[in-house]
Amino acid sequence: MSRIFNVAVIGLGIGARHIREGYMPNTDIFKVATLCDLDPARLKQYGEEFSVDHRTGDFDAVLADPSIDVVDICTPPNTHYDLIVKALASGKHVICEKPLVGSLEEIDRLIVHEKAAKGRLMPIFQYRYGDGVHKARRIIEAGLAGKPYIATSETHWTRLADYYAVPWRGKWATELGGVLMTHAIHINDMLSYLMGPVASLFARVATRVNPIEVEDCVSLSLEMASGALATVSATLGAAEETSRLKLCFENVTFESSHAPYHPGGDPWTIIPANPEVDAKIEALLEGWVPMKQLFSGQMRDFHDCLVNDKPTPVTTEDSRRSLEFLTACYWSARQKQPVAFPIGSDNAYYDGWRKS
Template identity: 35%
Template sequence: MPAPIHRIAIVGTGAIATAHAAAMRAAGRRARLVSVVDLEPGRARAFAAEHDVPSVYPSLAELLAHEDVDLVHLCTPPRQHTPLAIECLDAGVSVLVEKPPALSLAEMDALVAAERRSSAHVATVFQHRFGAAAVRLRALTEAGRLGRPLLATCATLWYRDDDYFAVPWRGSWDSEGGGPTMGHGIHQFDLLLSVLGPWREIRALAAKRARAVHTEDVSMALVTFAGGAVATVVNSVLSPRETSSLRFDYEHATVEVEHLYGYTDDDWTVTPAPGHEDVLSRWPGGAPSSPSSHDHQLTAVLDALDRGDPPPVTSADARNTMEFVTALYASAFTGQPVRSGEITAENPFYRRMDGTGAPWAVVAR
């Protein structure tokens, strides 16, 4: 039986929407981009013409009223992610939402509740989970083939100048929910969390050093995992030599990746511990190399929808990463360690990532 054809719409036709359209083309006959939505009609029409999309709508409500779609890709600015995703779920339409899926744990829990009352599903775009090397590393870790994970480092060191933050919705707690912790490093430490499993405690700092923003422009954290591993996490938009890197030190090997916005197998290295050279045979060289990309996540999403399963990355997966972000800010702004599960509805950081306010906001007044 041939695989079903999924009718898909994109909401928001900014830069990242191009990657989503490309992923649909890569999916072949399984995915058909039938509609786009954008508040700017000219931009929507131009995008539709470029990608051969038959219909354009000015709002998600009109799209859902007039089109029969199976999946909506949300590519809007972050503030709109949760309300639009809930609108899709309430209409019984599954949704793939760009990161971050919500601006707070409160919003994330509202999204989880909407999924529970719907027949549809929500997934978050964390495409770094889907490269072949990451899939292999998780399998080896779960099987204990590399020994126990002991130590990890995770760095997202990027450079964004003042012109980048001139876009009105950037650099604001209200519109982005945070700075590089929320909007840039989240891809890297989501991959870290997917490999090392549940985190237990975080101690952090965040600072505003150079950019004219309301949020932080750099953050750092020390993390303890339930399995015993410890990790450092650094997120920056102040770093002229840009890099994204992860290093995992296991009992029997060090596994590392360095890239910028996406990796292939060639970006990974494995260094065995003395006496454990056989580890290299568990990381096959010359294997087909699928990169981290929207293409491979969309394939996984379509596979899940074909089976009737919740697509990856599930709302539970995304909530774990969002709780990590929340805890990082809470620790940074209170000066106290924060444990998993500690931020409940009564905590000020539950409803806003800046909680009672960033320290530099107090200084500014």
């Protein structure tokens, strides 16, 4: 019988989705034992919905509870660093929503804490969990796709006044960024997951949709380490919400599902260059077993890593690459210059991009 880990969910905004979509489908391996939130009404609402009796607004009390194995941090982005450090110091395993922290300096310090900690740390990138993106990755890793040529990434969503009525959203101090940080971060992670690392980029950002501090429209031009080129666009003013990746390789063209919040899921369009490649892809994917999707799949893989002492399915280094990408975007947009990777401690934004 698999070990069941007791989880405390900290923050019941996106945290409620973690429970509904991540833990409830996996009750054989996780039990949500504690809810922690500063809003008593939310504690009552979700405590009743998910039948969780232990509810608190005291994070330190959660860490002091020896029955809690995993702390799942779903609070506003500006709080993540301190909460993660405290949770790791207490010996807990930690799951944390994106963005993991607010600068490369913070994540480099966090990596030091993680290496010294008893518990494991897993950032959330649930969009990786879909049959479509995993089939594409398998084809690429098998060498069937050939040389990467060009790609496009689109996050065209709608976020208007009602969304930004939540006080911490739309502000540099608390949300840490706009559409790049909070919305397009997922599909841009998928772009690198399939096309490899970014070598350089030029960014343009604008605030055109909402009266907020942070950006809500973005256009990026990327050169990948492989030599492939990519373009990225994102807006929060689309009349119809879609997400899309299109990747052109030497032997295969991939196009993702257009589902705004699950572009990694089936169906993907996979177009081989010729019948020979088609036959090899068909043989490679024969007998494909559908995987658990989104939060459910990532949480299940996290359990596997804890039980069998494997690397976390999404690593702190994965999150660092995402933060390096964001740092480069904000630096390039403000300096109106291209920026090359890697981004080191000599970059003016190494300690954060929330500056003029």
